[in-house]
Amino acid sequence: MSAPSPVIVPQFSTRTLTIQSGNTILLRLPNGEAKAVKTEKNSTVSLGRLGVFYANELIGEPFGRTYDIVDKKLKLLPPRTLAEVEDTDATNELINDGEFVQPLTLEEIQTLKQSGAHASEIIKMQIEQHANYSLKTEYSKEKYKKRKEAKYSKIFTTIDPTLFNVCEHWFRKDQTRIRDIRIDALSQILNMANIRPGGRYLAVDDASGLIVSGILERMGGDGRLLTICNTDSPPAYPVTVNMNFTNETVAVLSSLNWATAEPGHTPLVAPVDVPADQIKSDRQKTRLNKRKAALDLLNTTREELFAGEFDALIVASDYEPFSILEKLVPYLTGSASIVVQSPYAQILSDLHAKLRALPEYLGPSLTEVWLRRYQVLPGRTHPTMNTSGTGSFILHAIKVYTFFVWL
Amino acid sequence: MSAPSPVIVPQFSTRTLTIQSGNTILLRLPNGEAKAVKTEKNSTVSLGRLGVFYANELIGEPFGRTYDIVDKKLKLLPPRTLAEVEDTDATNELINDGEFVQPLTLEEIQTLKQSGAHASEIIKMQIEQHANYSLKTEYSKEKYKKRKEAKYSKIFTTIDPTLFNVCEHWFRKDQTRIRDIRIDALSQILNMANIRPGGRYLAVDDASGLIVSGILERMGGDGRLLTICNTDSPPAYPVTVNMNFTNETVAVLSSLNWATAEPGHTPLVAPVDVPADQIKSDRQKTRLNKRKAALDLLNTTREELFAGEFDALIVASDYEPFSILEKLVPYLTGSASIVVQSPYAQILSDLHAKLRALPEYLGPSLTEVWLRRYQVLPGRTHPTMNTSGTGSFILHAIKVYTFFVWL
Amino acid sequence: MWSTARLIAAGDTVILWLTRELVQHLVVTPGKDFNSKFGHYRHSDLVGLPYGSKLGSRTGRGFIHILRPTPELWTMALPHRTQILYIADISLVVSYLDIRRGSRVIEAGTGSGSFSHSVARSIGPSGHLWSYEFHEARAKKAREEFAQHGMSDIVTLTHQNVCKDGFNLTDAADSVFLDLPAPWDAVEHAKQALRKDRPTRICCFSPCMEQVLRTVSALNDAGFSDITMYETLVRSHDVGQVPVLQSITEVADKLKKGEEVREIKRLRQIAGGQRSHQNPHGEKRKRDEDSEMNEQEDAPVGEAEDSGSGKRLKTDDDMGTWTPSRDVDVSRNLDDPSTHILRAGASIPAAPTAKISVSKATSEVRGHTSYLTFATLLPPMPPAPLEDDAPSQGPQST
């Protein structure tokens, strides 16, 4: 048995190991929802009903830990074992045979809370007063207890901002804004496009930057990502905010829009070569320099696009996909992957029908993603009772050269 | 504790309790496939490689039993326990690291078989000679043994011709001919259409009679089924053959075609009222009577359609579905169910878009069926490794009256 | 079961369809009223109307559809006493258990009666359903319901713990359906109750995998064969009509036009700035410079904004929101059948936009209901082996 060889290469990370000042981090609340908060040094973080605490208590902590808010301070809790995990699939059905009545009135609970009673005391009182409680099975009892606990608990968990967690958060929060791209779809898209450190990629991301986030995460600051957007100004990719990327990670990204991405088009920009005698102030000079830098970047980015030889193209766009491929596929190198996402099978069926008549698209395939999560509590293992119905359709093809080498 | 009340109503059955002469029954062969054979009294049934036997041995037997063919006679076997069931999901992957080599050559096996060796002996020899067999896990060993057994066994099982089994057989045999209607889809269609003994139904079945079979089975000889077809002659519904329906069960069915189902159309038929002096023979007379009966039936059936008040309409057709609904929905009674099946979501999306603008279609819904089968062998429980990808899309709506009762 | 007459009569159970999400039931009782946010009605108003009628309220502010009950509509409208079964599971169980006209069926427990109604419909008056419920109050309510629905002849309801006391039946049923927390305790009782002269079937409905494993083992031990397990679901689709997708060329043209407009604006501002140069207030010039630079900062390359959607094209919002219109109850929109036609992308100026219909699964679907474990009980083997019966039956003897 050979001993593994020691590792000496330093690790690169797209984000910091622990929570930093200025991060936008997600917290899992007792009701299961995630909430984004900014951890600015010396600031106060407010979690509404749960209370407030001082951001500095989180800064420097590793992600994934669980805290109770006690007297506006954080008390670190051990991670929950399976026995403590709530059965999230407690039936949502309305049982109206009169068994599940609220034993304490809302007013009574309010009074108890104001008198400083702890959540566990309120629950105990509720249970005691619950008329039919003794009739319930042990299983129902537990369910009932957990549900009540969630309602009065002030416990939260910081969420590690992995691509998986950030995608899941956005999917739950606003599936439409990320074009129904569920994490299984995003994962497959990134693999199909062969995203790796050092690669050069083209992307059209009308999915709030989810695709861009995935590519940047997988590139890890090494390579080049060029996106084409539909806005005058540089595109806003709000999902990237939750990723808490380091500056190096984001540095590989530049953007053009559909006008500036046209080789025949000369962008109309304000003059940057102003004669020295016409510059009225240092301030104006600084601005002109900034403007010049921007124009240079625009021109360099355009040249880079037009030089082509990109390794893959990912499209998740609201516009007609074939018109996008016609424009961008010429800039791909041979054997590059083309990946197009849509919430609708129909859109990609039409695209597929077009592509398979064209020899530069090798092996176009249309697939639908499928994902199922299970509850794995002891004795109660089953798929979750509610799930997302749709997570994307993906079209994949390989760009090949249409000229033919005859031997 | 009250004792259940005794049942005195005689049972009706759409088929006989045991296998009868003239039945077309399905047999499950050792390779898992089903084969249809006709059990005609005093005839011989041939199962190819498995051998032949005398049909009389099956006649009078209950369905579902397992037999071994020994010397051209049937030996009744007890049903298989879980321990004896083959792991059908033995991996299909090509393992090419040289472990699964055939230890006996085909010639050797042939010689053994000709020398009268029993399957189990051949397997034993194979196992003994299998080079790496001792290295295998117990699990692989079992898999290997089962696979070999299936290959040489002469065991078969009669399949009870339930709607479930017949549908499954056709789906496996030729999914296209039954328009991708999987048993879960068929079951939902029949429930959605509220098929019951005594009901009156309209159906368009371009699915080889699968829909008709389901309706007839659920009506149990009580009620009325009128189908509209696209042929001159009465429609062939080949699936009904496998159902082995009694004559009473089928008697509720009549058919029109798209021309004869038009109220404005007068079918062109040969004259039936031939003056007595023009009838040249008894034979001609018999034929004229038959022709007249057919015409009478045609006219009665047309009148019945045009009188309307049917309880449901089921459409599984290759033609444009809205044109079908326009023609047939007027013959439905208020609150009747309308169920349209298609292999394609797109076809029903277009239909749905049309229907929801029309007030006579209440609550149109588009659903897709989903079915998953599991292997439940001890310690090896999991969904089957291969499954059907699609089983139908269903559109359902309720016919309501467009005139409005204001109070 | 329920009325099969064309017209509604007093005493009928009817289904009131208010919206797809709000389906209720009612026993037509002249003298009583029905009030809802969809209007006020007297039960007597319903009598004599054909089933499938649309009835406008006395206030003129709403309407309802009155439908004939079916087991499927009943499932949407019934009072939930327990978690209920839905059409996907019910219909597959009915098929697998071979339940049809005349079948004799056992179910335990009765629960909310969703499955019972479906079985009663399928077997008709010549069949029989023995239904067992452990919970006394639920049993009582179900019995009343069955009586109200004219099912008393078809269904025998027994208040009994079948795991302990069995079914009080021998060789009587064609099939058994068990929806119990511990079905394995009822398997031997089920075996006794099933007929032995033909293949009979059992289905155990279990939400968790651990229950399935134990049930499978119990069924195998009891001599059931063909043990298999299925899961079935319904995947609802939303259908929407969306404008034909816009080509990227149109977007590029619009962006170019934007560039031109911006450049003209900038030149104008500079001209204005030069005019105001004579202005003694330096503040004004600064603002002009600012606005000029702000324009420049809208140039295509720069740092990403930290949030919001930037200066996206107007059309974009329209494109972004072309999610399919939910499956809204069109019947609610009496005067405006066009409610469902989404507004055209603002991008395409005047011409009527071509539309396509697209569908996709609804975002939230039922992900699991239960595992359906099925098994068959075959007639017992005859006492003497078959080959001894007729050694001369082989085909070679003909």
Add this chain to the structure above:
Amino acid sequence: MWSTARLIAAGDTVILWLTRELVQHLVVTPGKDFNSKFGHYRHSDLVGLPYGSKLGSRTGRGFIHILRPTPELWTMALPHRTQILYIADISLVVSYLDIRRGSRVIEAGTGSGSFSHSVARSIGPSGHLWSYEFHEARAKKAREEFAQHGMSDIVTLTHQNVCKDGFNLTDAADSVFLDLPAPWDAVEHAKQALRKDRPTRICCFSPCMEQVLRTVSALNDAGFSDITMYETLVRSHDVGQVPVLQSITEVADKLKKGEEVREIKRLRQIAGGQRSHQNPHGEKRKRDEDSEMNEQEDAPVGEAEDSGSGKRLKTDDDMGTWTPSRDVDVSRNLDDPSTHILRAGASIPAAPTAKISVSKATSEVRGHTSYLTFATLLPPMPPAPLEDDAPSQGPQST
């Protein structure tokens, strides 16, 4: 890993795409030949071609595409030593385990190396993969393969039974992937190998539910948290172009025309029969009568035929067979790009038929690969409780 140069060089591993179902790999070795039913090639022919080229065979009878390897293409082309992982599972595991540039990953067993290649691609040269394989021959082959693919710096392959002997690593890995028959025996070893300064993750890949249950329990006992389980699959769709569906009115018209034709034919036959009445051979008349009656027997009402499809309309066959054209490799059809356009329904005479594209899931799909059980290992709790550290940190103190 593999070559990133634009042009193919000797010694490169390349992917040969013959058809979608036939994807192979090759180390370009000038002097060697590649022969297949798609033509004969010399390896030296490939040298200097750009990746993505289409190469016609020397015999002129076929061609192949030469592609740059990716882990996904490699998965299609690799020699199966064991059951392998596919893109759905691999990509989800990579995401959940947070595998990215620089990650340090453990996998056991190596198997056919499908997952290893994907991980190596994602972590790049600054990451590391420790891969363990119990089976000696498989370990040897995998080691050769990794060397050939330039992965030796990234992957350390060890021939070891990790359930018994562990990973020989402490606090070293960011994540662990276990594809073993008894992953529970390796859970404690995995815990030791994982870093303790950040959340780390584990995934156990198990085909059967019983394995999942035992794994979940072991993970919980070992102190892993957030235990969850996923199943993921890819559902392939077939796309076809079909004629716009025919209206029932057209069908009715065709049937009416058929009636007319048949009536005319019948009248002609009768006329012919009357003419042949003078014929002394009665046989002829009988045939005429028969044919007349046969015509009549085609009338719309009668007994069902026992098989076949009867006298369906000609158009019907075309409608019946408009299954989507399979996802054929269009590149194979050099001269006939129209191969995929299905023939128009014979029903619609001359005008070019409008087509729509429709898609549906392929009839046979992968129904299950494995259950993916995930869990997280959090950094251990600090020795002293947090509140003792800084009792004055509460926001009220600012």
